[in-house]
Amino acid sequence: MTEITLNVNGESKTLKDVDPEMPLLWALRDELNLVGTKYGCGIAQCGACTVHFEGSPVRSCSLPVSAAAGKNITTVEGLAKDEQLNALQQAWVDMDVPQCGYCQAGQLMSATALLEKNSNPSDDDIDTAMAGNICRCGTYVRIRAAIKQAAKAKRGGAA
Amino acid sequence: MSKQSTNTININRRKFLGGGSALVLGFTVGCKQEASQSAAVTPIENVSAEVASGASMPLQSSTFNAWLSISNNGTATILASNPEIGQGVKTALPMIVAEELDFPWEKVIVKQAPVDPVVYERQVAGGSYSVRSLWDPLRQAGATARAMLVKAAADGWGINVDDCAASNGMVSNSITGDSLDYGTLAGKAAKLPVPEIESLTLKATADYGLLGQRISGVDNQAIVTGQPLFGIDTTLDNLHYATYSSCPNIGGTIVNTNLEHIKKLKGVVQAFIVKGKGGYSELRDGVAIVANSTWATISAKKQLEIEWDTTDASTDDWSAMRDQAEQLATAGGGEVLHNDGDADAALAAAKTKVSATYSYPFVSHAPLEPQNCTVRIADGKVDIWAPTQVPARAMKSAAEMFDLDPASITVHQIRAGGGFGRRLYNDYFLEAVAIALEAKVPVKLTWTREDDMAHDYYRPGGTHGLQAGIDNQGKLTAWKNHYVTYSEDGKEAVRWGAYMESTFPRQLVENYQINQTLQLQTIPTGAWRAPISCAFGFVINGFINEVSTAAGIDHRDFMLELLAQDDEIPSIFGDAFVPARARETIIEVCKRAGWGKQQADNRGLGLAFYFSHNAYVAEVADVEVLAGNKIKLHKVYAVTDVGPIVNMSMAENICQGGIIDGISTMARLELDAKAGAVIESNFDQYQMLRMPEAPEIDAHFLQTDNVPSGLGEPTLPPIAGAVVNAIYAASGKRVRELPLSRAGFTLA
């Protein structure tokens, strides 16, 4: 058992007496009470647990919390700034993307990482960036459309 | 899913007894407390909070009926009574009340209703039946309250109700031009006698303002900001985490286990054996590990060693059974279930005969949120948070199994991360109660994905030996289906494995015979999204396409001819099947898809139709078959008639979702079992559809005046048939067994 400090959504968080092997997913959910990040498979297959690790999307179910020590982690709870939804979150609400909603935190984290790198993604770019996220309810058609709308909004174009 | 009466829904008067006014102390909105508990802070609640903070008088909320109360701050709180599993009822059901109430949606606060079967009757997410069963009660709930508000205003003004008009949350006086908002009138109105239902005039479809609009789901804000919403997100003081391990060979019992070792592991607080009760599909023998984090339970579980007695466990071998079923289906025999006319004579007399065997595998529900349940037992009260499709049934089972006073149990309805029929069964719920009773601390049981794959109530596989006869006019004159399904006792088909009696095309073919043969199989099965229909839709549409091809008739024309009669046909879904409605969906979908136009090489359109859950759904798949049997799904067109649409946004979303689920399942999902244990254990071996494979989908709805029915299931059954028919049109290759991967097809 060790003490580990992470930077989560811009705040420094210290976990006392934590198993260094505990996946970041469970540290976020059970230790830090940030339950927006979801468990779906535990083996890096579904993407429900996607968070940003130093700005890149990773599967937190398969990353030991010790590997995140001292690193910047962003979770779905950290996407909105000053209660202002980011362009993707807003598009998700406006276009009513979720069905059950369980996968959507992971989808938003992958989509946010995509738009940070590529402000005008093609269909193929979107498909490639989102291929690691399963939506069991099948909201893929809407996710694609919402990413495009958000990209447009971010670039400052009218929808 | 089950047989339902078509008659007017029996209205329980209790629902309509006005509760009068309740003074809520302070200036905050009454929902705030509950909102923070489930943290379901929706944008709608934010709106009302602002309204409340500007209010200068104590907030007073007046209850009109079991669904509706109106506050003097001008907001209305509408309770959604049925479980939300991703089908959108938490938004759709309150919309129905708001429509008849004539109330602005922005001022509606939606809350989940308590579980109370006496008041709310069927609090179930199943059978695509929520909108259907609540259509009348909810419209009446809105309309009675509206009438009471109008009466209160008329009394106050000393005029006749006919001189008042209500709209958008206001009652206006047509003599003076004055108006009053519902919030001002609510206190007085709620004390008035509730009008007789017969006295109400409900709106005509053409007059709907809110229904049919695109309304974003009430939990969306909370979803996109990661607020706690789902069962698995439940947190409580002193919460402990639990895992449960039962025998992979279904029905095995515990002989021995290394509990002493487990108890010493870090984070583990308790570990104990739970004896199974009530049959292996309810509470199975297992080992519970209670620890201080989910991870501690998962890592301890990896070290758990259990010696199982599998003497009475299942011995199912699904791939061997499927091979055997293939032989049985083509051999004669089987119990005759239906026999209209004389199928054998008609076959003998037919000009052209077609025969083929179709089959499909066992599959899992695999909702993305694994099974979980949180239980707190304190001060003689049992509180349970569970993502269940049947909260009332779960509560009753727990009370019976553990001898608890039903009045002491509260089941909190909580958003479920998908259902698909899995959460109609309460094994995980009963396990969590058993663990909490023994552990004497609040526990959250979370299944691992591996637990979830190993202990499902699987969609049963099935095999159909089909024969058809066509006369010299190309008319289908004979239909025979030898259906091979499964049975635990050799007498009755397994749960959701029995032939569904009204299955299309019964009563459309003069000589029609269905035989059924049972194979022994003991792993539990269950309702999987559009049970029976989800598989039969593939078999029947695929085979009819073989028949139309043999007859040399365009498939659309053949389908329209088959459905040409005007007589209605009784169905097990409640309403009679109306062939004319089916024809309309087929005609429209073909129009949208450009049916009949010349297709590029290796490209083809496939058409399928299916009727389930009182819904008429026709779909066309536009498919290209590339080299190496790679399939590119260009687009899917769906035309659905479910009567008026409540929320157009979710209607389109769930229609697309049903189609994606159908494609996902047909592409490569298949489970095998050996010695009664399911082999595929996680998503690496059970590969659902991903975004690059998802086609564009045109989801269109015919706006008809029929009684509305639900959309959670019925768009799924036609899709597999549409896709295999398109593969045939594009390549001449006939797919008769699913998944597609069996025949070497992959999605591009």
Ligand code: FES
């Ligand atoms: S839970 Fe991490 S990828 Fe599925």
Ligand code: FES
């Ligand atoms: S919305 Fe349910 S899993 Fe994606």
